[in-house]
Amino acid sequence: MSGDAHRGPAAALRPALPGETPVLAAIAEAAILGLTGEDYDEDQQEAWAAAAADEEALAARLEGQLTLVATRDGDPVGFAALKDNREIDMLYVHPEVAGEGVGSLLCEAVEKLATARGAKSLTVDASDTALGFFQQRGFVPMQRNTVQRGGVWLSNTTMEKILGAPAGPVH
Structure with missing residues (x-):
């Protein structure tokens, strides 16, 4: 890993496009396999990644959800x-x-x-890897969970953030 904090151009956001499920599944699989090794063992990573890479299941899960895609130079890099x-x-x-x-x-x-749509709070079931990320954003741990993926058990934490509370300077 290099020490360059911002190597590429700034990311842009857009709604997910029809037919984009394969690239989103690939991002999820790469993130799980490439970023969670300190918190989950190889069996857990592989079971989680296999579930995330199931394009049919992912498409069904995303149906009806608002999905945003982050791009760099037009290429999806996150969602x-x-x-x-x-x-x-x-x-x-x-x-x-x-x-x-x-x-x-x-x-x-x-x-x-x-917030613009009237939500008072947001929850997330954060992986152990993402726990610190969400805590830095003001999410508070509520409960620990154990979920099964491909016959393997993984832990995560349900977290909540109250929206609309002052978080810093107003634009």
Whole structure:
């Protein structure tokens, strides 16, 4: 890994496009396999990645959700899905751009959209890898969970953030 904090151009956001499920599945799989090794063992990573890479299941899960895609030079590098205007159902960033602000950009956009649509709070079932990321954004741990993926058990934490509270300077 290089020490360059922002190597590429700034990321842009757009809605997910029809037929984009394969590239989103590939981003999720790469993120799981490339970023979660300190928190999950190889069996857990492989089961989670296989579930995320199931394009048919992913398409069904994203149907009806607001999904934003982060791009660099027009290429998708991350995505976030807002479910029922109250839950961040998924947020994945490709390992090649991890730590460059793409996840923060996606999370901030989802928070703003949910707030504009009247949500009072947002929840997320954060992986152990993402726990610190969401805590830095003002999410508070509520409960630990155990979920099964491909016959393997993984832990995560349900977190909540109250929206509309002052978080910093107003534009």
